[in-house]
Structure formats: structure tokens, C-alpha cells
Amino acid sequence: MTKFTLSxxxxxxxxxxxxxxxARRFTYIYEATTAAPxxxxxxxxxxWQSQKIADNEFQEVDFRHEIExxxxxxxxxxxxxxxxxxxxxxxxESSGFxxxxxxxxxxxxxxxxxxxxxxxxxxxxxxxxxRLFELESKLIAQKNFGKLVVxxxxxxxxxxxxxxxxxxxxxxxxxxxxxxxxxPRLLAGAEFLHEIAFPDWLQAEDGVVFGGPNISYRxxxxxxxxTGLAQLTRNRNESDFQVRTIxxxxx
Numbered sequence: 001m002t003k004f005t006l007s008x009x010x011x012x013x014x015x016x017x018x019x020x021x022x023a024r025r026f027t028y029i030y031e032a033t034t035a036a037p038x039x040x041x042x043x044x045x046x047x048w049q050s051q052k053i054a055d056n057e058f059q060e061v062d063f064r065h066e067i068e069x070x071x072x073x074x075x076x077x078x079x080x081x082x083x084x085x086x087x088x089x090x091x092x093e094s095s096g097f098x099x100x101x102x103x104x105x106x107x108x109x110x111x112x113x114x115x116x117x118x119x120x121x122x123x124x125x126x127x128x129x130x131r132l133f134e135l136e137s138k139l140i141a142q143k144n145f146g147k148l149v150v151x152x153x154x155x156x157x158x159x160x161x162x163x164x165x166x167x168x169x170x171x172x173x174x175x176x177x178x179x180x181x182x183x184p185r186l187l188a189g190a191e192f193l194h195e196i197a198f199p200d201w202l203q204a205e206d207g208v209v210f211g212g213p214n215i216s217y218r219x220x221x222x223x224x225x226x227t228g229l230a231q232l233t234r235n236r237n238e239s240d241f242q243v244r245t246i247x248x249x250x251x
């Protein structure tokens with residue numbers, strides 16, 4: 001592993017320990033509950049991807065800055081102020097930092113994961129950036145069993161890229177996770193991610209599956225959650241490892 005890779009991993013771990021942390025149990029999975037009306041939260045994301053079978057020098061770090069706020073008892077909105085990234089490797093188009101996009105998301109809660117047989121919510125995201133336009137629709141399911149929470153997301157993405165947005169791609173994604181509250185401050189569990197891409201909305205490419213543990217810590221209004229995923233398949237064009245940290249504050 002390069003010094004750059006080790007530095008990024010250390011940064012993620014330090015954020016997970018020192019940013020204090022909390023309310024969000026997962027990093028790759030959305031929960032069905034929404035913020036209270038007038039509630040306001042600031043989130044910062046760091047996702048590190050490393051190595052591919054097809055490119056063992058591949059490194060990518062994605063950054064996201066989001067503001068979430070509750071509108072009604074059931075409706076929550078979020079604004080991704082900026083998504084940007086650093087990328088390097090033998091086969092990337094250009095190495096270095098670049099702006100990717102900004103986005104708007106809406107989450108509408110349909111039922112409670114505590115009072116109802118299953119908690120459900122629907123999610124819609126509109127994303128636009130440099131030669132990029134994307135729509136993302138998500139069905140969120142969650143059930144709380146006391147201190148244990150189980151959540152599932154089914155996501156369909158439609159992406160248009162290129163100078164004239166004439167390059168099209170679809171993706172179907174499933175995520176499944178569980179998190180247990182060991183103490184009011186400390187939660188831990190696991191997450192699994194399954195992705196299938198559809199270039200030009202034609203025949204599907206080989207899917208990829210990731211899995212690994214997560215840990216979340218909270219104190220007061222501050223919280224952070226860390227997930228580490230390893231690829232469980234042998235997809236040559238996907239990263240072997242991913243680490244994502246989300247840390248933020250509720251106002």
C-alpha cells in the first residue's frame with residue numbers, strides 16, 4: 001500500500017474516533033425515518049476506493065458536503081452542495097482533483113419502522129454537474145427490533161454523460177444492513193452492497209457484491225459512522241476495497 005493510501009485510511013479512522021458521532025447507523029444505506037420539521041443537519045462524506053484487478057494502482061477518494069432539513073413530519077430535503085473527488089491509476093482519464101456535481105434529494109416517509117409492520121420511505125435525487133445529469137429513485141425499508149435495526153434499499157439510477165449528454169447508463173443497486181445499539185453512544189453492525197450496471201440500457205454487465213462491518217458513535221449533537229467494504233466477487237473493473245466515513249452535526 002502506498003503512503004497516500006495509508007494516509008487516507010488513517011484519516012478516515014481518525015474521523016470515526018474523534019469527530020464524536022452518531023445518529024446515522026449506516027453509510028451506504030438510507031433509513032426510513034425522516035428529520036423532524038425544522039430539524040437541520042450538516043453531513044460530510046469521505047469515500048475511499050482502492051485497487052482493481054484490472055488496475056492495481058487505482059485510487060479514488062470521493063467527497064460530499066450535504067445539508068439536510070425536515071420540512072414536515074414525513075418529508076425531508078437535502079442539498080449536496082458539492083461532490084468532488086481525487087483519482088489516480090494507470091487507466092484513469094486524468095489524475096488529480098475534480099468537481100463532479102451538486103444535487104437535490106427528497107425523502108418521504110410512508111410508515112414507521114417501530115409502530116408499523118415495516119417502515120417504508122421513497123427517495124428521489126436529481127443530480128447535475130460537469131457533462132453529467134442523473135436521476136436516482138430509491139425504495140427504503142426498515143424494521144426496528146428493539147436495539148437491532150435492519151434496513152434495505154432498492155435503487156434505480158439513470159445517468160446521462162458526455163459533452164452532449166448522449167452517453168446513457170442505468171444501474172440497479174441493492175443494499176442490506178443491520179446495526180445493534182450496544183450503548184446509547186456506540187452502535188455496530190454490517191452492510192452489504194450489490195450493483196448491476198446497464199450500459200446504454202442494454203444487456204447487464206457482471207454484477208458486483210461488497211460486504212463488511214460498520215461502527216457508529218454519537219455524543220451530544222455530533223456523530224460519525226464508518227463502514228469498510230471488501231469486494232466479495234471477482235469483478236475486474238470494480239475496486240477491491242471501499243471505506244466510507246460520514247460525520248456531522250444536528251442543529
